[in-house]
Amino acid sequence: MRQSPWQLFRFxxxxxxxxxxxxxxxxxxxxAGYLGWISIIGAMICSLLLLYxxxxxxxxxxxxxxxxxxxxxxxxxxxxxxxxxxxxWIITYVAVDIESFTLFYGSNYMxxxxxxxxxxxxxxxxxxTARWGIVPLIYMADGLFFLTIFSIVxxxxxxxxxxxxxxxxxxxxxxxxxxxxxxILFSLSFVGEWIVFLFLAPLIKxxxxxxxxxACSVMLITLAVVIEWGLTLLNFGLELARILQYPLxxxxxxxxxxxxxxxxxxxxxxxxxxxxxxxxFLLQIGAHIMAKLLNVHGLEMEKPLITLLGGSASISAYQLxxxxxxxxxxxxxxxxVLFWIVIxxxxxxxxxxxxxxxxxxxxxAGIGSDQASNIKGNTASNHSDRGxxxxxxx
Numbered sequence: 001m002r003q004s005p006w007q008l009f010r011f012x013x014x015x016x017x018x019x020x021x022x023x024x025x026x027x028x029x030x031x032a033g034y035l036g037w038i039s040i041i042g043a044m045i046c047s048l049l050l051l052y053x054x055x056x057x058x059x060x061x062x063x064x065x066x067x068x069x070x071x072x073x074x075x076x077x078x079x080x081x082x083x084x085x086x087x088x089w090i091i092t093y094v095a096v097d098i099e100s101f102t103l104f105y106g107s108n109y110m111x112x113x114x115x116x117x118x119x120x121x122x123x124x125x126x127x128x129t130a131r132w133g134i135v136p137l138i139y140m141a142d143g144l145f146f147l148t149i150f151s152i153v154x155x156x157x158x159x160x161x162x163x164x165x166x167x168x169x170x171x172x173x174x175x176x177x178x179x180x181x182x183x184i185l186f187s188l189s190f191v192g193e194w195i196v197f198l199f200l201a202p203l204i205k206x207x208x209x210x211x212x213x214x215a216c217s218v219m220l221i222t223l224a225v226v227i228e229w230g231l232t233l234l235n236f237g238l239e240l241a242r243i244l245q246y247p248l249x250x251x252x253x254x255x256x257x258x259x260x261x262x263x264x265x266x267x268x269x270x271x272x273x274x275x276x277x278x279x280x281f282l283l284q285i286g287a288h289i290m291a292k293l294l295n296v297h298g299l300e301m302e303k304p305l306i307t308l309l310g311g312s313a314s315i316s317a318y319q320l321x322x323x324x325x326x327x328x329x330x331x332x333x334x335x336x337v338l339f340w341i342v343i344x345x346x347x348x349x350x351x352x353x354x355x356x357x358x359x360x361x362x363x364x365a366g367i368g369s370d371q372a373s374n375i376k377g378n379t380a381s382n383h384s385d386r387g388x389x390x391x392x393x394x
Contacts, residue, residue, distance in 0.1 A: 013221060
């Protein structure tokens with residue numbers, strides 16, 4: 001695959017931006033109040049620490065995916081259990097994506113449509129997108145990045161004209177730091193999932209440049225979320241902002257007039273596309289893990305696994321949707337946040353064990369070449385399925 005210096009940055013931004021932009025602001029306003037900006041920045045700092053550990057772990061064997069060399073650190077069976085846990089997390093995460101989008105879209109645009117219809121359509125689109133392969137997703141993110149940045153700048157600039165800037169001192173004078181620490185962990189669960197990028201090796205090199213690109217992506221997302229949080233607070237006030245489920249939509253409808261006043265479907269469409277990329281990428285990772293666990297190789301063998309995982313996530317989303325009130329409560333519960341943090345800390349645990357061992361165990365004969373041939377085979381078959389040459393070097 002032909003890579004540009006900032007391609008990973010654009011893909012990471014689109015992947016990570018789909019969640020905090022839509023779902024992070026309301027819990028922050030309800031939990032941290034005027035000090036939400038501290039929670040977001042604190043989560044970014046913690047996320048950068050996790051990213052550093054993740055990249056250091058990936059650099060232990062840059063030519064091999066952590067999926068393969070992880071067992072040389074902790075052993076085969078512990079690594080297998082960790083991979084099974086990640087598959088469960090992926091199914092849960094995609095189910096949360098589907099149900100969250102179903103609640104959002106159903107309550108704002110398709111109120112008369114049964115939720116299960118929206119869930120089936122979303123699950124089908126995500127599965128089809130995932131079956132295209134990772135390279136088309138990266139190229140899709142390239143184009144979507146510039147459209148997303150343009151829409152963010154346009155909408156946030158429109159929100160700023162009605163903001164009450166005399167409320168800004170409240171962001172410094174309020175000192176409810178007890179809730180801030182809880183919200184840092186909650187925010188970290190949105191921007192700390194760096195482990196997924198370990199599965200991109202050796203398609204994308206895990207090195208210092210990768211750290212720079214991924215760090216820039218999370219810092220840009222942090223900036224966008226802080227501004228969105230601040231403008232929501234300064235436009236609606238804390239008491240009203242706390243009870244808004246989708247403040248970004250309300251800001252668009254209340255602050256943008258004229259032709260742009262009806263632009264929310266376009267902006268929502270861009271965000272929905274990033275959500276599809278987010279879920280599709282997760283399904284591809286899950287399929288890679290399942291293929292490793294089942295000892296099958298090749299993209300054609302992974303496509304049924306993608307369908308299986310996507311179908312499981314859709315069924316899980318249907319189960320979550322049976323009680324929307326309970327789902328909304330569990331979405332920000334301590335147990336859910338803890339599960340996400342545990343997944344985010346996996347690279348840290350592996351890195352600590354690696355340091356105690358003094359390095360990787362010798363590579364079993366053939367494992368590196370086997371993986372390289374599998375990746376090349378996946379790339380070639382992915383292109384041949386769509387009538388394109390299998391060589392990405394052009």
